[in-house]
Amino acid sequence: IVQLYSPLHFFGTYYRMIQQNFVDMENMFDLLDEKKEVLDKEDAQSLVVPQGKIEFKDVNFHYAPERPILKNVSFTVEPGQTLAIVGPTGSGKSTIMRLLFRFYDIVGGKIFIDDTDVQDFTQTSLRQAMGVVPQDTVLFNDTIFYNIHYGRVTATDQEVREAAQHADIHEKILTFPDQYDSKVGERGLKLSGGEKQRVAIARTILKNPAFILLDEATSALDTQTERNIQTALQRVCLDRTVVMVAHRLSTIIHADTILVLRDGIIVERGRHEDLVSDGGEYCRMWQQQLEANNNASSSQAGNETQ
Ligand code: ATP
Numbered sequence: 001i002v003q004l005y006s007p008l009h010f011f012g013t014y015y016r017m018i019q020q021n022f023v024d025m026e027n028m029f030d031l032l033d034e035k036k037e038v039l040d041k042e043d044a045q046s047l048v049v050p051q052g053k054i055e056f057k058d059v060n061f062h063y064a065p066e067r068p069i070l071k072n073v074s075f076t077v078e079p080g081q082t083l084a085i086v087g088p089t090g091s092g093k094s095t096i097m098r099l100l101f102r103f104y105d106i107v108g109g110k111i112f113i114d115d116t117d118v119q120d121f122t123q124t125s126l127r128q129a130m131g132v133v134p135q136d137t138v139l140f141n142d143t144i145f146y147n148i149h150y151g152r153v154t155a156t157d158q159e160v161r162e163a164a165q166h167a168d169i170h171e172k173i174l175t176f177p178d179q180y181d182s183k184v185g186e187r188g189l190k191l192s193g194g195e196k197q198r199v200a201i202a203r204t205i206l207k208n209p210a211f212i213l214l215d216e217a218t219s220a221l222d223t224q225t226e227r228n229i230q231t232a233l234q235r236v237c238l239d240r241t242v243v244m245v246a247h248r249l250s251t252i253i254h255a256d257t258i259l260v261l262r263d264g265i266i267v268e269r270g271r272h273e274d275l276v277s278d279g280g281e282y283c284r285m286w287q288q289q290l291e292a293n294n295n296a297s298s299s300q301a302g303n304e305t306q
Helices: 002-021 025-031 093-100 123-128 144-149 157-166 170-174 193-207 223-237 272-278 281-305
Strands: 054-064 067-077 082-086 108-113 130-133 211-215 241-245 257-262 265-270
Touching (some): 067 082, 123 130, 130 193, 130 223, 144 193, 257 281
16 A cells, blocks of 8 residues: 555655745656646637746735735736746745646636636646746756756757756856766755756756746855856846746846835835835835945955955
8 A cells, every 4th residue: 555655755755845936847747747736628728839928917916815925916018028936935925936837726806827817727838938047947867968858858959058057057068078968956966056056947948938937046156156047047048038036136237127125015016226215115125235245345345354
């Protein structure tokens, strides 16, 4: 009995882990196809050639009825625009991302993609249109080539290399013992957080999705790596609709819209300059980050003179 149950238990556990942590959901979903909790409508249509518009209209959501998580959340992201979501831990930022990927069905309101209810699309076509760059990319125990090629299995070798170049990881791969044929993952080469993220970006470039869901890494990487990743991200985000959960406000200065979420309610919205001059919650967060940065750089300077 234990043997019979353990595979199911395994899938159930992983399904929840992916839902929860937004870890490489694209990969995992292929592996776990049979464990879907959200079902397609019988006459569900394919989301082909997406224009890239997202709309949340009075969205209400809870994981458990006694605890509402999102309360009347409304926003629109026009094709090609970037929406950044900020707010304290537990405010519901990742939940919005999970709903876009339709991990769960909402309990009130509507979510539209290109003016059509997400529930009218097949989940496969919806997820095909979304590229995810998670905080923590899990690599397959396979070659680096395989890990990038996965983004679009019909891609040629040349396209894989170009994607790696655009993601700023190509040069690094050439230093590996077997270059693109080098094994990575748990049983192969260990890549740093920044390298794994660039593999995820290369994979997303290859996938060429209309939407990018980006979960920014909480911890800042060293300055050069950070710069490389920002450049790679800017390339992949160009001309696509981007929804990002942001932790470092410096990365969202140019976002078209910033939503400040608190306890599942949008408490402020606007562009960076406007929110800063409004002097509200966002402004406080911004000042806190500036102070933290100043303290970090002055202690750095102190160290250097010692
Ligand atoms: P963080 O910045 O820490 O990632 P967040 O703003 O992304 O936080 P969410 O992950 O969206 O927050 O979670 C919102 C709330 O929903 C939290 O209080 C969390 O405990 C709760 N929650 C998240 N997932 C589940 C779940 N599967 N079942 C029950 N409650 C959940």
